[in-house]
Amino acid sequence: MTTRRLLSAAALVVVAATAVTGCAQSSTATAQDNAAGASADKTITVLISGDTNVQSLWEKSLVPAFEKANPGYSVKVTLDLHGEHDAQTLAKLTSATEQKKEPDFDLVDGGFVSKASAANLLTPVTTDTVPALKDVPQEVIQAGGTGGIPYRGSAVLLAYDTKTVPTPPKTLDDLLTWIKANPGKFTYNSPKSGGSGGAFVATVLDKYVPAADRAKMTVGYEKGLEGDWDAGFAALKELNPYVFQKGVYPNGNKQTLDLLASGQISMAPVWSDQFITGVANGQIASTVKAAQISNPSFTGGAAYLGIPKSTTRQDAALKLANFVLSPDAQSTIIKEMSGFPAISLDKLPADVKEKFKDADTNNLRKGYFDQMGKDLNSLWDQKVPGQ
The missing domain is CATH 3.40.190.10 (Periplasmic binding protein-like II)
Structure with a gap:
């Protein structure tokens, strides 16, 4: 089997964007232009290469929370249902990277992140650029390559x-x-x-x-x-x-x-x-x-985010990725997706930790x-x- 999903459990259990032109399936843009004066470098496009439940997580929960916490920023979401166009997306991303052109998205949530990272198409991330990574198990980070940002799993x-x-x-x-x-x-x-x-x-x-x-x-x-x-x-x-x-x-x-x-x-x-x-x-x-x-x-396994090397909105995309690893966002992911948290349980509220009391959320093979x-x-x- 292939891995698709970082960490989830219960009394037990263990646990991005304009559509790629001509490829991605259209979806609703969730950005609420509450940032009327948002500048171009604060408008983030997230490509979801996955299912509608992941799209819903971003559009209904993560994006509104990020925009509320970061006035002036705006996030748009596009869905490529079930990653049907991953091959085309990777090809376009490769071309944009080689030509140093703007890609079709600034952050991706999809199963091909590790492959894109291995192909040197994504921005390498560290705890300097995404500080919240310090709370993520090192072996999980390594599994996603230098450009993969683990944010949930099962x-x-x-x-x-x-x-x-x-x-x-x-x-x-x-x-x-x-x-x-x-x-x-x-x-x-x-x-x-x-x-x-x-x-x-x-x-x-x-x-x-x-x-x-x-x-x-x-x-x-x-x-x-x-x-x-x-x-x-x-x-x-x-x-x-x-x-x-x-x-x-x-x-x-x-x-x-x-x-x-x-x-x-x-x-x-x-x-x-x-x-x-x-x-x-x-x-x-x-x-x-x-x-x-x-x-x-x-x-x-973990689900990973990735940021294309050639996007000019690096800072904004990194800010969003770091937000997704915050305790509040991780708690939302657990609630909405019944997923394992990416970050250490010690960083999460007591009621969340209780759900995972019998689980080893770092033990993902x-x-x-x-x-x-x-x-x-x-x-x-x-x-x-x-x-």
């Missing part, structure tokens, strides 16, 4: 019903033992249908993959190393008689959550943000908790490189389902 967790599982497994080996000792009480969705199932599959495979090989498989396409997965796929095949419906797997994260919420199963891997949202809206009973496992943990993940999904289809 992880896959192990959800369990305390009515039938008073003490959940702590490690992957413990979990595999529990599954075989409790037939029909655990399941996961097929990896190509959702990241929670994909995280479980990848974690079982990782049990048998040498660390040096896995490191290569998270940053590039290493088809020659896929033989490392054979033992893991065999272990997953062995689980078929013990999972719910014996080798027939749910289609998507939601189906897995529904089985857990209805009591048909007692345990499953779930996305932290979806779990927290389900508990909050009552779809998941309060008796259902979630926690991280170890050796190895399930995968997760990166998933496989995109093409590696696609191969993983295909191989799972071939090797695992069925009796």
Whole structure:
């Protein structure tokens, strides 16, 4: 699976812009011209390469709060839904950088930030330019490259019903033992249908993959190393008689959550943000908790912001990025997105810290490189389902 989302949890859980011309899908500009006299260098364009929930977070919460706190600044937001035009966006950004021309956006929130950073298209950031980065775990910053600014995230967790599982497994080996000792009480969705199932599959495979090989498989396409997965796929095949419906797997994260919420199963891997949202809206009973496992943990990751090198609004974009890492903005992100905070829990209000009291929000393990993940999904289809 590929990483898409820095950190979220619940009593447990763990956790930019004018549309690229001819590419990005149009969206509403949220800037409220409350800065009537805003100068050009204080008008920031944010490109969202993602889903509408991310767009809503910016337009309804982050932008109004930033503009209120910084009179004279104005922010516009454009959405490229699901990042459908990421390839074109990167090509245009590359051209603008090489020609030292103004890009189409001043800050981007999207999955391609790390790739753009590696291509030297983004402004390198440090605690001198974005002071709030001092409160972000160093390893999370490094994962985004020199130009990536982590600002939220999520992880896959192990959800369990305390009515039938008073003490959940702590490690992957413990979990595999529990599954075989409790037939029909655990399941996961097929990896190509959702990241929670994909995280479980990848974690079982990782049990048998040498660390040096896995490191290569998270940053590039290493088809020659896929033989490392054979033992893991065999272990997953062995689980078929013990999972719910014996080798027939749910289609998507939601189906897995529904089985857990209805009591048909007692345990499953779930996305932290979806779990927290389900508990909050009552779809998941309060008796259902979630926690991280170890050796190895399930995968997760951060969402990153990036600032194009060639924008002339560097200072304004850096100011906005720093604001997004403020305790107030981070609290808003947790509330609106059920996401992990990027900054240390020590910087957040007591009620927020309480949500994450049983979580290790810094413990996010990166998933496989995109093409590696696609191969993983295909191989799972071939090797695992069925009796």
